[in-house]
Each structure stands twice: as C-alpha cells, then as structure tokens.
Amino acid sequence: MSQATTGHLAKIFVDHQDALLDGWLNSMLSRLVRRDKAAEAEIRQQAARFIPLVARALDKGQSYDIDQASWAEVRHLLSDISAARARHGFTPTETATFIFSLKEPLFALLRQTLEGNSSALATELVETGALFDQLGLFTVEEYQKGRESIIQLQQHELLELSTPVVQLWKDVLALPLIGTLDSARTQVVMESLLQKIIDTGASIAIIDITGVPTVDTLVAQHLLKTVAAARLMGADCIISGIRPQIAQTIVHLGVNLEDVITKASLADAFMVALKRVGASVTYQNAV
Structure with missing residues (x-):
C-alpha cells in the first residue's frame, strides 16, 4: 500500500x-x-x-x-x-x-x-x-x-468483595479468606484489613483460612506479611482454620509461625480474642 x-x-x-x-x-x-x-x-x-x-x-x-x-x-x-x-x-x-x-x-x-x-x-x-x-x-x-x-x-x-473484614466484637475483627491467596489478593487483603483497623481501632484480627484450599510457602509468606503489617498498626493477629493437612504442610515447608497464635477453628480463635480484650461469654440455663 x-x-x-x-x-x-x-x-x-x-x-x-x-x-x-x-x-x-x-x-x-x-x-x-x-x-x-x-x-x-x-x-x-x-x-x-x-x-x-x-x-x-x-x-x-x-x-x-x-x-x-x-x-x-x-x-x-x-x-x-x-x-x-x-x-x-x-x-x-x-x-x-x-x-x-x-x-x-x-x-x-x-x-x-x-x-x-x-x-x-x-x-x-x-x-x-x-x-x-x-x-x-x-x-x-x-x-x-x-x-x-x-x-x-x-x-x-471481585477481590475486594471476596475479602470482607467484619467486626465480630468490640476490638475484634475477622477476615475470612476463601480461594487462592496470591500477591495481588494479598495486597487487597492487607489494605482492607489495615483500613478496618484504622476505622475501628481494633486490637485483635482473626485471619480465617478455612476456605483456602492449599497453603504453600508463598501463601504462608503472604500471611506473615499481613500479620506483620497489622502489628505495625497496633493489632495482633490470630490465624484460624489450621487443618491437619495444612499444619503438616507448614511444618514440612519450615515456615516459622511460632510467634503467631493459630487455632483450628474460627470459634476457638474468637474465644482467644475475647480473653485478650478482657471479655467473656457466659451461658445461662433456661428457667
């Protein structure tokens, strides 16, 4: 032409x-x-x-x-x-x-x-x-x-919608994760969690990984980065949803989670969080 x-x-x-x-x-x-x-x-x-x-x-x-x-x-x-x-x-x-x-x-x-x-x-x-x-x-x-x-x-x-940060109690937040945790999603997770910590002044954040299918070295590193960022904002993190297979994988990979509180279920993590903030749950027998 x-x-x-x-x-x-x-x-x-x-x-x-x-x-x-x-x-x-x-x-x-x-x-x-x-x-x-x-x-x-x-x-x-x-x-x-x-x-x-x-x-x-x-x-x-x-x-x-x-x-x-x-x-x-x-x-x-x-x-x-x-x-x-x-x-x-x-x-x-x-x-x-x-x-x-x-x-x-x-x-x-x-x-x-x-x-x-x-x-x-x-x-x-x-x-x-x-x-x-x-x-x-x-x-x-x-x-x-x-x-x-x-x-x-x-x-x-979709990333923002799939990483909701909810307030379970005064000073207690929960971040339920579902699906694969990659670098892009980790950034969204971190931003959402840190912003919620600022908005609520929460001192405890529960990161629940029950819905995360697999945990490899990269996922574990992403979790540790999120925990570290939350600590810099004045909030401690509890990781819940540690299934036996995930526990074995973390040990096998040599990932150090010794300074992070981990629990098998969200309910267990919530009870620990309540104790940390000085609250408790009592059961009343029906009259």
Whole structure:
C-alpha cells in the first residue's frame, strides 16, 4: 500500500457525504443483532462524526497511513467507540462491522466516479480496502484494550468483595479468606484489613483460612506479611482454620509461625480474642 493518496477518495468523502452516510447506515443497521432505538441513534451519531473526520484526515495529511498525526482525530473517535462497545457487551465482530460495513457503499461510489478509468479504479479499490482494513484492525485492538481494562476492574472489585473484614466484637475483627491467596489478593487483603483497623481501632484480627484450599510457602509468606503489617498498626493477629493437612504442610515447608497464635477453628480463635480484650461469654440455663 502506498502512503500518498490519489485524491479520489478524499473527493468522494467531501462531495458525497450524505449518500455515503445513508449507504453506510443502511449496511450497518441491516447487520445489527440487537435492534433498539437508542443503539441506532448512537450509531447514526457516530457515523455522522466519522465521515467528516476521515475526509479531513485524507485532505490534510494526504496519506493512507493512519499512524500519521493527520489521523489522530479519527483514531481518538474509534478508540471511544470501541471502549463504549466493550462496556456495552458488543462482540469484536459487531465492533469491527462499524468500519468494514462502510466498504460496500464506498466502493460503489468509487466505481461510479471512476467509471471508464479502470486502472485508476483498480488502484483506488486496493488502496481504499487496505486503508479500511487498517482502521478495522485498529478498532478491534482498541476494543480488546477496553475489554482488558474492564476485566481488570472487575477482578479488582471481585477481590475486594471476596475479602470482607467484619467486626465480630468490640476490638475484634475477622477476615475470612476463601480461594487462592496470591500477591495481588494479598495486597487487597492487607489494605482492607489495615483500613478496618484504622476505622475501628481494633486490637485483635482473626485471619480465617478455612476456605483456602492449599497453603504453600508463598501463601504462608503472604500471611506473615499481613500479620506483620497489622502489628505495625497496633493489632495482633490470630490465624484460624489450621487443618491437619495444612499444619503438616507448614511444618514440612519450615515456615516459622511460632510467634503467631493459630487455632483450628474460627470459634476457638474468637474465644482467644475475647480473653485478650478482657471479655467473656457466659451461658445461662433456661428457667
């Protein structure tokens, strides 16, 4: 694909904007899987913005290379469209169709304009096809970036939801952990626990690992980091949910938990925590 334009494509975008827009919208809307007035109105608005920007880029930069500065506004619009479609649950194919469906009415106008000049028509069809392939691929890439950003945000939100810090008693917090404990989750766990310690002034935090399937050296180190961080904030930690298999694994790995109180169950840990804060539970016989 040559970099310099012939001028034919720019002239079509300038002289036939209305016809091009109508043909493009008919092509796009006929392929829509989800049909609703709001979606159609948004597509019409996006298409109406896109055509003048392409015309300006072709005229200003006189280049088919969309990485050039003259195409910056076009790239920005396509990035916004792709990100919006990623948020709204569109597929990559539906997103790319925004660009590729413009080829058909555009090629028809090229044939009409360059009728009788087969050499120029052949060149322009090839160059135009390659240009819109670039724009289509750029759209898909931006869509993927948008999806990745959404997925990362959802993962972070899930991490926060999966690490709730609850107040069991005055000065006593509990942090039940379920699932694998990796570096990213440890950071969220630590931040949630430390913030709760600040908010409540708690002096005891119970970290319950009953729902953690396996404990290896890395998980144990993450736990120790969390305990150390809590201590720096003035709260002691009790680790509960130490099953026989986990106890054997910790011993086998040589992880030092000697200065950390551990209990088999959350209930046992809670009783220890109550004693540490000077509280007790009494049972009354029914009269």
